[in-house]
Amino acid sequence: MSMKEHSLNGFKAISLAGDFDAHTVEQTRTEFANLVEADSENLVFDMADVTFIDSSGIGALVFLFKRLSVEKRTMCLVGLSGQPARLISLLRIDQVIETHDSMSHFLKQSDKQFTQPATVGS
Template identity: 40%
Template sequence: MNIKQVNAKNNKLLIFLSGEMDANGCSKIRPALEAITKQHQSHIVLDLSGISFIDSSGIGAIVFLFKRLKEQQRSMGIIGVQGQPHELMTLLRIDSAIPLNSGQDQAVLSCML
């Protein structure tokens, strides 16, 4: 699993994730997710377009990040979610807490960069 961070306009941070968000993949990115909670951008956007599979470990990592940011009065959104990850996140109603933008993602990204 890979993670890439890009500082964007208006105090936002884009996080590009790729690979499989399973227990093994999440253990590799956990330190980076911890570091994100110590940064100062007001809004975090996770781009999951490169994620081909997600399980409970991946959902847990996303919820962990969301809760930590919320405690700090920061916000988070998710773009690019598709396929199996989208199905699982919808089934678990993740979209009721964290905004999912699976359509028009390129427009969202171009406005942020």
């Protein structure tokens, strides 16, 4: 999996590509920790090029979401399709983490503030 970061309308955009599974979660653990510790921006994950996600990838996203919520920050997922979209919908992650069909849809909405972070677990 590849991961690229850039700033976008006051948000930090992270583009992911490839499989987001147990193997690649290990590779991204440090980068995800840095996103929480080094920055204060809300995050937008561009998932358009993610071809597969497993429970480890889902767990990494939920863990990151919870850490950001503690800091009064949030994140959203854009461009989900195929297997990743089906799994995120099946697990109802999309009811907790804001999603957008595409980056262009997100950008049209970005003049509005992110919704308040939802609480996941206790």
